Amino acid sequence: MHGIEFEIAPASGETRRQPLPEYIEGYGEVRAFEGAFANVGVGISDHRPRRSKSVRPGQTKFLATIEEALDRAGLRDGMTLSFHHHLRNGDHVLNLVMEAVARRGVRDLTLAVSSIFPVHEPLVALIDAGVVTGLATNYMSGPVAKAVSQGRLKKPAVMMTHGGRPRAIESGDLPVDIAFIAAPCSDPYGNCNGVRGKSACGALGYAVADAQYAEVVVAITDHLVAYPASPAEITQTMVDYVVEVPSIGDPQGIVSGTTRITRDPVGLAIAHKAAQVIHASGLLEDGFSFQTGAGGTSLAVAAELKDMMKEAGIVGSFAAGGITGYLVDMLEEGLFNNLLDVQCFDLRAVESYRDNPRHLPMDASMYANPFSKGAVVNQLDVMILGATEIDLNFNVNVTTGSDGTIMGGSGGHSDTAAGAKLAMVVTQLVKARLPIVRRHVTTITTPGETVDVLVTDHGIAVNPARQDLIAALEASGLKVVTIGALLALAESMTGIPDEVTFSDDIVAVVEYRDGTVVDVVRRTK
Amino acid sequence: MRVTRTAKAGTLESNDIFIMVSPSEAEGVTLELQSIVLAQFGRQIRETILRTVAAxxxxxxxxxxxxxxxxxxxxxxxxxxxxxxxLAEPGVIL
Incomplete structure (x- = not known):
């Protein structure tokens, strides 16, 4: 939600479960969240100098093993190593590198991983052994998230956003010593792309800031081609070393064959209502821009939009984000002029990204960094978001489950909510007895001041800051209820959940996209 | 009253509950509850089951x-x- 730049936005922290500490051991001084745009558009942000060494003609970058790359990179205790998540739950690179790292006997490393998946389970042993003591990530699920929730990582994990991570890397808040690029295709001189080879994953947007700003950059590939690799999404000017391994990933886990629209009638009904809200908002006109996740209900909203756009003859400007085959279909049918893609979610998206010049790359900084001269999220009309919980002030939790265990993270949630003209949360009101609308969310991920509307199977609630939207929806005959009414309805079905009890130990710090602390995650009792 | 036969109802589908009742050697009601929402609703689910049995x-x-x-x-x-x-008569299948 934007368009309120000249008002002092209310800080959403007042509904935090507990006040923030001023200092967190293993993290440092806490700069508390002050409002979504408090630090944006004011003053000038610092950038870390981009360091580069020079390479002589004839010098080789191609190394035989990961071990040799670790030697050349000067791996030592306390370093920060970075990885990106385009290979998702099929990624072999992080585990391969960390296996070699562990054999070195180094300790106290911080890993900056754009997202962590169940496949990264071997990290747990390294956390327990003190090889890895710090973690910065935008999303985590599976055994590593569980271990962090249990307080097994020495320092609190830092949960960032997709825009906050490149901001932190570029500014020096998160200085990276060695960046590892999982490269589905590379030449021996370090030109990399994600569109060729057996592990093709498409866009490499999350790896770009790492490649630009790390002290040492190592590309790891399982598809080495003759110089020059084409296209070169990450170029030879950024890469120090190239290593070839038998496999960087499992194609089954990298991209799903298909992404499906939900067949659940409740999900379809929510999507239909969401599309009506978009229509009523007045944003659905030529030049319309849109982003959605790959969840079944979110895709169903895209399907509804597609029909509405066709019927009304509307041509949108772009759809952005992680891209699915569904959005590729809309591009090819002429419903959008362009796609802006930071990561491909399925094979159809990979092929389109490779072959269609209107399917454009965007790196994570261009996508969502608040401290740049303009992120793509600022150009979004409508963003469709999910929620694990949402409170009476529209603060959203997508970081922890209702039992307090970490099971996700912002990813681009906070970034897109802040940028889009209409940030819409779509969800069932109750999921497996859990009321999604809560008095207090377990963890604040996305501040409520950036969330405009909640669409559920039991009604639509609009953020009271958006009286214009309430008026527009009511003028279109859509019924709007208060979020308090949805809370009451949800609790009448489920009963009031017992409070989960937490210890004082902080296991993760949730950073907003500008680097301020929006909340912390404490260990459950 | 006590039950003399084992019987089941429900499924393991999301939003459902699977219940198996069986004869008990000892006086009283023993309840073993597993739940995906144990932390938030374990107490209330337990109460609902016991209340229904008591009724x-x-x-x-x-x-x-x-x-x-x-x-x-x-x-x-x-x-x-x-x-x-x-509790059904022998031979009656409900």
Missing amino acids: RGVTQISILAQDRGALDYTIEARVETALDRA
Whole structure:
């Protein structure tokens, strides 16, 4: 939600479960969240100098093993190593590198991983052994998230956003010593792309800031081609070393064959209502821009939009984000002029990204960094978001489950909510007895001041800051209820959940996209 | 009253609860509850099951409940059906 730049936005922290500490051991001084745009558009942000060494003609970058790359990179205790998540739950690179790292006997490393998946389970042993003591990530699920929730990582994990991570890397808040690029295709001189080879994953947007700003950059590939690799999404000017391994990933886990629209009638009904809200908002006109996740209900909203756009003859400007085959279909049918893609979610998206010049790359900084001269999220009309919980002030939790265990993270949630003209949360009101609308969310991920509307199977609630939207929806005959009414309805079905009890130990710090602390995650009792 | 037969109701689908009741050697109601929402609703699910059993006058029974996020009316219905089946005349299939 934007368009309120000249008002002092209310800080959403007042509904935090507990006040923030001023200092967190293993993290440092806490700069508390002050409002979504408090630090944006004011003053000038610092950038870390981009360091580069020079390479002589004839010098080789191609190394035989990961071990040799670790030697050349000067791996030592306390370093920060970075990885990106385009290979998702099929990624072999992080585990391969960390296996070699562990054999070195180094300790106290911080890993900056754009997202962590169940496949990264071997990290747990390294956390327990003190090889890895710090973690910065935008999303985590599976055994590593569980271990962090249990307080097994020495320092609190830092949960960032997709825009906050490149901001932190570029500014020096998160200085990276060695960046590892999982490269589905590379030449021996370090030109990399994600569109060729057996592990093709498409866009490499999350790896770009790492490649630009790390002290040492190592590309790891399982598809080495003759110089020059084409296209070169990450170029030879950024890469120090190239290593070839038998496999960087499992194609089954990298991209799903298909992404499906939900067949659940409740999900379809929510999507239909969401599309009506978009229509009523007045944003659905030529030049319309849109982003959605790959969840079944979110895709169903895209399907509804597609029909509405066709019927009304509307041509949108772009759809952005992680891209699915569904959005590729809309591009090819002429419903959008362009796609802006930071990561491909399925094979159809990979092929389109490779072959269609209107399917454009965007790196994570261009996508969502608040401290740049303009992120793509600022150009979004409508963003469709999910929620694990949402409170009476529209603060959203997508970081922890209702039992307090970490099971996700912002990813681009906070970034897109802040940028889009209409940030819409779509969800069932109750999921497996859990009321999604809560008095207090377990963890604040996305501040409520950036969330405009909640669409559920039991009604639509609009953020009271958006009286214009309430008026527009009511003028279109859509019924709007208060979020308090949805809370009451949800609790009448489920009963009031017992409070989960937490210890004082902080296991993760949730950073907003500008680097301020929006909340912390404490260990459950 | 006590049950003399083992009976089941419900499924392991999301939003449902699976109930198995069986004869108990000892006086009283023993309840083993597993739930995906144990932290938030374990207490309330337990109360609902015990209340439903008590309403039928059953005082000696062993109950296994595997909950997948069922709401109270589902829990009551599954427990009642399991009890109906356990208490039915021999040869009657409910």
